[in-house]
Amino acid sequence: MSTESAYLIATLTAPPTGEELAALSGRVGALEVRADLVGDLDPETLRASFAGDLIYTLRSQAEGGRGAERDGDRESRIVESSVGYDLVDLEAARDNGSGLLAAIAPERRLLSWHGSASELDELRGRFATMEAIGARYYKLVPEAVTTGDGLLPLAFAKGIGRDDVIAFSSGAAGGWTRLLAPRLGARVVYGSAGWEPAAAGQLSIERLRLDYGLPELPEVRDLYGIVGNPVRHSLSPRLYNRMFRERGIPAAYLPFSVDTFGDFWLDVVESGSLDVLGFTLKGLSITAPFKEIALAVSGATSPLAERIGSANTLTNRRGVWEAESTDPEGVLGPLRARGMELAGRRVAVVGAGGAGRAAAFALARGGARVTLVNRSAERGRRVALELDVDFVPFEEFEPGAYDLLVNATPLGRGDGDELPFDPAHLRSDSVVVDLAYVPEASTALVSAVRAAGAVAIDGREVLFAQAIPQALTMTGEELSPDQLDDLRAPESRS
Numbered sequence: 001m002s003t004e005s006a007y008l009i010a011t012l013t014a015p016p017t018g019e020e021l022a023a024l025s026g027r028v029g030a031l032e033v034r035a036d037l038v039g040d041l042d043p044e045t046l047r048a049s050f051a052g053d054l055i056y057t058l059r060s061q062a063e064g065g066r067g068a069e070r071d072g073d074r075e076s077r078i079v080e081s082s083v084g085y086d087l088v089d090l091e092a093a094r095d096n097g098s099g100l101l102a103a104i105a106p107e108r109r110l111l112s113w114h115g116s117a118s119e120l121d122e123l124r125g126r127f128a129t130m131e132a133i134g135a136r137y138y139k140l141v142p143e144a145v146t147t148g149d150g151l152l153p154l155a156f157a158k159g160i161g162r163d164d165v166i167a168f169s170s171g172a173a174g175g176w177t178r179l180l181a182p183r184l185g186a187r188v189v190y191g192s193a194g195w196e197p198a199a200a201g202q203l204s205i206e207r208l209r210l211d212y213g214l215p216e217l218p219e220v221r222d223l224y225g226i227v228g229n230p231v232r233h234s235l236s237p238r239l240y241n242r243m244f245r246e247r248g249i250p251a252a253y254l255p256f257s258v259d260t261f262g263d264f265w266l267d268v269v270e271s272g273s274l275d276v277l278g279f280t281l282k283g284l285s286i287t288a289p290f291k292e293i294a295l296a297v298s299g300a301t302s303p304l305a306e307r308i309g310s311a312n313t314l315t316n317r318r319g320v321w322e323a324e325s326t327d328p329e330g331v332l333g334p335l336r337a338r339g340m341e342l343a344g345r346r347v348a349v350v351g352a353g354g355a356g357r358a359a360a361f362a363l364a365r366g367g368a369r370v371t372l373v374n375r376s377a378e379r380g381r382r383v384a385l386e387l388d389v390d391f392v393p394f395e396e397f398e399p400g401a402y403d404l405l406v407n408a409t410p411l412g413r414g415d416g417d418e419l420p421f422d423p424a425h426l427r428s429d430s431v432v433v434d435l436a437y438v439p440e441a442s443t444a445l446v447s448a449v450r451a452a453g454a455v456a457i458d459g460r461e462v463l464f465a466q467a468i469p470q471a472l473t474m475t476g477e478e479l480s481p482d483q484l485d486d487l488r489a490p491e492s493r494s
Helices: 018-024 043-047 071-081 098-103 120-131 147-160 177-183 205-212 236-246 261-269 291-297 303-308 327-337 354-365 377-387 444-451 459-475 481-487
Strands: 003-005 007-012 030-034 053-057 087-091 109-115 137-142 165-167 188-192 216-218 222-228 251-257 280-286 313-317 320-324 346-350 369-374 390-393 404-407 431-434 455-457
Touching: 007 205, 043 053, 071 098, 109 120, 120 137, 120 147, 137 147, 147 165, 147 177, 147 261, 177 188, 177 251, 188 205, 205 236, 216 236, 222 236, 236 251, 236 459, 236 481, 261 280, 261 291, 280 291, 280 459, 291 320, 291 354, 303 320, 303 327, 303 354, 313 459, 327 354, 327 431, 327 459, 346 354, 354 369, 354 377, 354 404, 369 377, 377 390, 431 444, 431 459, 444 455, 459 481
Parallel strands: 007 030, 007 188, 030 053, 053 087, 087 109, 109 137, 137 165, 222 251, 222 280, 346 369, 346 404, 369 390, 404 431, 431 455
Antiparallel strands: 003 216, 280 313, 313 320
């Protein structure tokens, strides 16, 4: 299987240290200095620690940046400050004066446009205008309001078929297009140098490397992905894309950030647009808040998913989308690995969404005495009745009364977030399973539970346990056990 390489561009959103520049050197092809964010940095100082190309960008407010709008000030600043840079980002709509173009030779120009577009002809017409100016690269970035909007720049790139055209969507809903774009046009991918993105939808260089294997660009024919809101934190791409790379499978796993599942289903899944681009969508991991509607749109459902009333897995089998839930194994697997017997245990599941339903069902089937806890008493009672478990309103919940507690809510993710319950009220022999996780650390809940002296099972273990049967269902491949180490929080790694 042929493998190309992407030209990775690390965008600076804060002034870098020499150590940070040295860490990027050799890992990316270029460093983009967003002068509207970090000021005008001396290129020679940067080159002392960074060996790649340097790109000067003064993004205007009109195109999503913080740069000055007055033409005279802007033109003189770009001309003076970009001396010594290999490439200069010029905005086609305002950086087209004869003086500026005379100062920046075509081979140093990265001609860009950021804005709104809804038709292919709009992008074609805009590109025709840009092409007349002449540049090394042409960059067109329409904003994606919905996930389906991201199909427009990809269709444009495929149709024009040029390796000097960079086309993807901005916005959280268009983040997935950044990962397919280098396979349809210029092999260029932007990532933030640190964790703070320069634009919505942009991933860090670290995540691009760890989760998507960049700068390598192996062949991709089949697509898989995670659908939810939010999905930026998801570590599922790290699991699947590593498996695909190591086994030479021509596939990629993408993050689909979705506001309305119905629109995503019609515009991306059922439209056939990905097939026109040369890809086949084979499977989807479904996360909050769409697990129940995923079951509803499927063409076939497993008895388990039907019983739970939600699905976290959709698999395309000869044009029929089949629904399954591997969420029960996500809870049971880590408990089984610790030798924990469920029979007779008092268990509280906090949250009555799709994940909570699956956890309550699995634990009750394992012999535990399950109580469902939920803020909305009406919903909680209904779900508890459907699953034949007990229910307690959130305000009456006493954590110390239970042997095992499962957090199936988004509460307690980050520092300062509200916790689903007070860990100080837990017994010393209590076990807490947090279905949530954050990318680079333990959740606030997990940290607080451990500080209180109780046992906490991190959401990464839950993710991996449910991903094992999910991957087998969607791809026919088994995840490697050592991939769990890729997911562990830094403080948990040996």
